[in-house]
Amino acid sequence: MSNFLTDNPALYEQQFPDPEHKAARFVHDLITRFGGGRRVLDVGCGTGRDAGHLASLGYTVTGLDAAQSMLDYAAERHPTVEFVRADMRAFDLGRTVDVITCLDSALLYCHTDADLDAFLARCRLHLAPGGLLIAEMRNGAFFLGNTELLDEVRTRTVTWDGVPYTSRTRLWIDHAAQLLRRSRVWEWPSCPAPLAQTSAWRLLFPLELRRVLDQAGFDVLALFDEPGPRTDRPWAPDAHLSEALSGDRLHLVARLRPDLEGP
Numbered sequence: 001m002s003n004f005l006t007d008n009p010a011l012y013e014q015q016f017p018d019p020e021h022k023a024a025r026f027v028h029d030l031i032t033r034f035g036g037g038r039r040v041l042d043v044g045c046g047t048g049r050d051a052g053h054l055a056s057l058g059y060t061v062t063g064l065d066a067a068q069s070m071l072d073y074a075a076e077r078h079p080t081v082e083f084v085r086a087d088m089r090a091f092d093l094g095r096t097v098d099v100i101t102c103l104d105s106a107l108l109y110c111h112t113d114a115d116l117d118a119f120l121a122r123c124r125l126h127l128a129p130g131g132l133l134i135a136e137m138r139n140g141a142f143f144l145g146n147t148e149l150l151d152e153v154r155t156r157t158v159t160w161d162g163v164p165y166t167s168r169t170r171l172w173i174d175h176a177a178q179l180l181r182r183s184r185v186w187e188w189p190s191c192p193a194p195l196a197q198t199s200a201w202r203l204l205f206p207l208e209l210r211r212v213l214d215q216a217g218f219d220v221l222a223l224f225d226e227p228g229p230r231t232d233r234p235w236a237p238d239a240h241l242s243e244a245l246s247g248d249r250l251h252l253v254a255r256l257r258p259d260l261e262g263p
Contacts, residue, residue: 004186004197009047009073011165014158016104022229024053027101027134029237034221034253036132037098043088043119044106048074048081055080064091089118096128102135104230108201111179113212116202120216129258133218138180139225139250140203143173149248163188178203206245209252218254225249 005012038059042051045063055061063083071083100123110116150171157166169184179200186195210220225247227233
């Protein structure tokens with residue numbers, strides 16, 4: 001099944017606006033703080049909004065996504081960025097970069113251990129010695145006894161091209177598969193029937209993520225829940241990184257061990 005928001009990138013940006021480029025500025029600040037370089041690969045780049053802003057800051061950016069509709073939209077709006085269609089578990093650019101970013105829970109589309117291993121192997125192949133992996137995602141630990149985001153239906157209406165689009169979203173945990181599942185039902189005035197779609201993210205716990213990265217040849221430099229581009233506590237370049245790791249979001253900075261680059 002195609003994804004309604006992926007098929008309509010302009011609506012995606014209406015549904016999830018970031019007019020201040022908080023996510024891209026967050027990446028820039030972390031690269032500066034942890035001494036990354038200027039060549040960036042944005043995995044799961046979507047509409048190219050973050051990649052485009054990073055390019056405006058002087059980075060050489062490649063955006064990678066599996067959805068051609070998103071890439072077409074991105075390429076039209078951010079001509080200084082190279083966009084590539086590929087699976088995050090199997091991409092091969094034929095060159096290295098200094099930083100790989102994986103924002104807005106894109107990492108969690110790796111639903112199985114084999115998916116995670118394959119993605120991290122691709123990162124290892126494409127990062128220059130000592131390169132950085134920066135990721136931002138849902139935090140599995142948040143859901144230990146915390147149900148505030150679960151089961152309850154959340155309704156939201158956004159207007160795109162003068163048409164109101166209403167979505168009703170519900171999250172629940174598939175414990176056996178360790179997935180956070182989502183159902184979203186869309187309606188708009190000319191819609192003949194409600195459009196129901198489902199998706200899921202892998203739930204990773206902080207210690208589990210550390211172990212997976214260590215086995216893949218990465219040293220974790222920072223693992224924190226706040227602040228971040230999608231948290232209540234605003235991000236600032238000199239922010240103290242909270243390692244309580246109980247928040248909804250988990251933020252990661254890891255460095256590839258210099259002697260372990262390659263597949």
